[in-house]
Amino acid sequence: EKFDQACQQYANHDAVVSMHQNKRLTYRELQAQVNAFACSLLKLGLRKGDRLAIWSPNCVEWTITQFAAFKAGIILVNLNPAYKSNELEYVLNKVSCKGLVIGSQFKTTNYQAILTHIAPELPHAVNKVLFSECLPYLKHVIKIDQQEHPGIHRFDDLLVTPSQKQLDELASISNELQFDETINIQFTSGTTGNPKGTMLTHNNILNNGYFVGEAIHLTPQDRVCISVPLFHCFGMVMGNLACLTHGSTMVYPAAAFNPLDTLKTIQREKCTAAYGVPTMFIAMLEQESFDEFDLSSLRTGIMAGSPCPREIMQRVMERMHMSDITICYGMTETAPVSAQTHTDDSIECRVGTVGRVHPHLEIKIVDEQGKVVPRGSLGELCVRGYSVMLGYWEDEDKTKEVVDVAKWMHTGDIAEMDEQGFVKIKGRIKDIVIRGGENLFPKEIEDFLY
Known part of the structure; x- marks a missing residue:
């Protein structure tokens, strides 16, 4: 509700500016992309209460993912971009993540390579639906990248303009959300034991x-x-x-x-x-x-x-x-x-x-x-x-x-x-x-x- 109110109230005002990506979105443009991405997540089969993780450094897509998940009642799981494969595997399985948004290469970290090391089935996923032995809950991987990768959804492909029916479905889900429901999981790095x-x-x-x-x-x-x-x-x-x-x-x-x-x-x-x-x-x-x-x-x-x-x-x-x-x-x-x-x-x-x-x-x-x-x-x-x-x-x-x-x-x-x-x-x-x-x-x- 608050997101849509802000987008209407400040429609032509800059919402997000990402200098390193040379991207800027007004609140109206942000709303359109958030709605599109939220509808695509629902189309992939993610439902209210499912977990969607994001593993990426700062970018516009991070913010689109954040608000899209919140609107659809999907629980956003924040992952530290510095995670190694063992930490990634632990957290994805701990909260049974159904979807994962990954960044492209950052510094020495190749997110796709680390993920494929845990789930070698990824490039062979039929219709981009993953069945992995080590990540049994994970079904959809979305990459913030211009290139196509086998088994992986391209983030920009999920920003297609939704139909009115899809928007109505999203609105009805948003209207049912309760203020005291979990919408975000953040892992705290304990000094001892797992996060x-x-x-x-x-x-x-x-x-x-x-x-x-x-x-x-x-x-x-x-x-x-x-x-x-x-x-x-x-x-x-x-x-x-x-x-x-x-x-x-x-x-x-x-x-x-x-x-x-x-x-x-x-x-x-x-x-x-x-x-x-x-x-x-x-x-x-x-x-x-x-x-x-x-x-x-x-x-x-x-x-x-x-x-x-x-x-x-x-x-x-x-x-x-x-x-x-x-x-x-x-x-x-x-x-x-x-x-x-x-x-x-x-x-x-x-x-x-x-x-x-x-x-x-x-x-x-x-x-x-x-x-x-x-x-x-x-x-x-x-x-x-x-x-x-x-x-x-x-x-x-x-x-x-x-x-x-x-x-x-x-x-x-x-x-x-x-x-x-x-x-x-x-x-x-x-x-x-x-x-x-x-x-x-x-x-x-x-x-x-x-």
Whole structure:
């Protein structure tokens, strides 16, 4: 519903710009391609609740796949483009993927070759329907490529204009979707054991994207430079869904982060916001040609993923003109953001804290017995509200380890909250280093070294 509303409201406005592909789509054009791809998925036999994985770096087709799956009620499974064959096989079978969209070659990764190594039957698939011993659930492989490949559907061939009957069928499916149904599975890379499939609903991700966009005051005039991966919540939710819910433009500078491409894109597309982890901003600032770029269009953005040293924050705000940059804290299991700084918070708040709790969410900090600690005391950060995942796919035991009966998500992060409600993340419970009887957190050691 929200997708179609945005496409009607901002029809002639740029929706997606992909610099490395030299492609741009208005919201109206994006809607037409999303509808076409969704109808083709249904025609291939994918149904509401089936799983469709995407294994590709950032591109327009990633975004078309995202919204097409969401409209058809097909569960989108985000795969890390860096997966090796054993990880790919595990996740495709874990969630019984029926369809898979793959990118063409990227850097040294040949997606088709890796897939064919697991499923040698692929080039011989009759009528492009796969029957594989190692991937028994996978039936359709779709490749983002100009060339034809035996056994594989070409992405562009599935963008044919659908009939009115097909569009009506898609609309009736969309109308039946429930806000609390799983629509996205994102795998979290556990430090031990296999990755866990986080089940996220329309309610989780659409609202989180909206509130992230609200926090940085996005409008239809904004153009957001999304250098972070789409397979991750940072790109897909905080990027694509924040833009969609505000009629802003999603801008992809490259298939994967490249500091020079990002600077060129910000200048050429007059981006008003930029996303990244601190090391990305450092890489841009350290470019020899940095001063040659006009970044005066920038005003805001998001830095997340790890704490930011004060000196870097100062340089980003002054030299990149991002006076309204914000810091976010979150995790995949909370879709992802649960705390964020405001655009007018002091620089101390932006480097020393992760801001305050997001709207319509609750945060508490508890001791080892589960009791709430006083303000200014350390404990484990817990989050509750609309953004908490449904659970891990077919793993009730692991879900119960992190989400309690009262629906609090136990993050595993040690934090403290001050009198104003600002949250400081000290580190992971598992990462505490004990030195001379004192608890030290990696951040304290890193700050000292930096």
